[in-house]
Amino acid sequence: xxxxxxxxxxxxxxxxxxxxxxxxxxxxxxxxxxxxxxxxxxxxxxxxxxxxxxxxxxxxxxxxxxxxxxxxxxxxxxxxxxxxxxxxxxxxxxxxxxxxxxxxxxxxxxxxxxxxxxxxxxxxxxxxxxxxxxxxxxxxxxxxxxxxxxxxxxxxxxxxxxxxxxxxxxxxxxxxxxxxxxxxxxxxxxxxxxxxxxxxxxxxxxxxxxxxx
Numbered sequence: 001x002x003x004x005x006x007x008x009x010x011x012x013x014x015x016x017x018x019x020x021x022x023x024x025x026x027x028x029x030x031x032x033x034x035x036x037x038x039x040x041x042x043x044x045x046x047x048x049x050x051x052x053x054x055x056x057x058x059x060x061x062x063x064x065x066x067x068x069x070x071x072x073x074x075x076x077x078x079x080x081x082x083x084x085x086x087x088x089x090x091x092x093x094x095x096x097x098x099x100x101x102x103x104x105x106x107x108x109x110x111x112x113x114x115x116x117x118x119x120x121x122x123x124x125x126x127x128x129x130x131x132x133x134x135x136x137x138x139x140x141x142x143x144x145x146x147x148x149x150x151x152x153x154x155x156x157x158x159x160x161x162x163x164x165x166x167x168x169x170x171x172x173x174x175x176x177x178x179x180x181x182x183x184x185x186x187x188x189x190x191x192x193x194x195x196x197x198x199x200x201x202x203x204x205x206x207x208x209x210x211x212x213x
Contacts, residue, residue, distance in 0.1 A: 001026070001114050001128040005033050012039045018139075020205060022196070024184045025049055025152065026114050028143075029129060032160075035141055036132030042139040042205055044196050047152045047181050048160065049114070052121040052130040056159045060150040064089035064181075069119055074112035081107060093148040093180035094187075102182055133163045140170035140203045144192065146179030172199065 008030065012019060021043040023031035028048025035043035050056075067085050068074050081089065083103045091099025121129035132138075141164070145157035154175060164171040174195060176183060183192055200206065 001030060001033075001117055004114075005030050005128070008034060009037065009039055017041075020044070020200060022046070023048070025181070026118075029118070029131075032131045032141065035138050036135050038135070038138060040139055042141070042200065042203055044142045044144065044199075046144040046184055046192065047146055047149055048143065048157065049118045049152060050121070050129070050156050051118075051133070051160050051163070052124075052127045053133070053163045054156055054159045055122065056153075056155045058153045058155055061153050061156065064151045065115060065119070068110075068112045068115045075116045076113065078109035078111050080109045089151045090181045091186070092150050093146065093178055094182065098186065099182070102185060106185060131163075134166045136168045138167070138169050140172070142172050142174060142196065142199050144174045144176065144183075144196075146181060146183045147175050147177045148179055149181045149183075151181040170203065174199070 012034065018039065018041040021031040021034055021040040023029070023044075024046040026049045028045030029051055031040070031043040031045050032048060032051060034040050067081055068079050081103075083100055086103045086107055087096060087099040091102055094102070117127065118129045121127040143157055143161050145152070145154045147154045158173065161171065161173045176192065179188060183189065
């Protein structure tokens with residue numbers, strides 16, 4: 001994850017103005033790392049992979065991560081989920097047909113290394129899943145969870161949210177009931193997007209009008 005974080009940090013530093021960082025799953029973890037490092041105007045972490053310091057480990061999360069973490073060799077290779085595994089980890093809040101449709105449209109092999117880095121973060125002094133949760137000078141952060149999520153259960157996101165308690169910077173949590181890890185790409189994605197835009201507006205952050213007369 002260090003390499004990915006450094007890659008995006010370089011892009012952000014090259015911009016004329018700091019962007020809003022939005023990430024899902026491991027993208028949400030990286031968005032938190034970047035914001036904690038003082039990069040980005042604000043961040044939205046949706047169903048974010050657990051950061052260092054989170055101790056909650058629900059059975060559902062163990063089961064969802066088993067296709068990767070069940071074989072140590074997966075640390076150095078990419079892994080594909082079966083349709084059934086995808087349905088449990090991502091599409092469990094959807095009808096089977098809806099989950100299978102997302103599987104066919106979006107599933108690609110994913111590297112196992114980030115999952116191992118996050119899973120063993122609390123046993124590593126210099127973990128790449130560590131976030132500067134005590135930074136009071138960062139921009140506002142919104143954390144979003146799906147309360148039916150198996151891959152990043154709601155309790156994991158709530159535990160990460162509590163780690164920000166020592167920071168006076170804005171940190172908010174939004175929980176969507178009956179939503180799984182697919183909440184950014186399934187039929188209810190617009191609800192998540194609209195809430196995110198409303199939250200950004202409350203922070204005084206609105207998109208620029210690029211329309212022409």
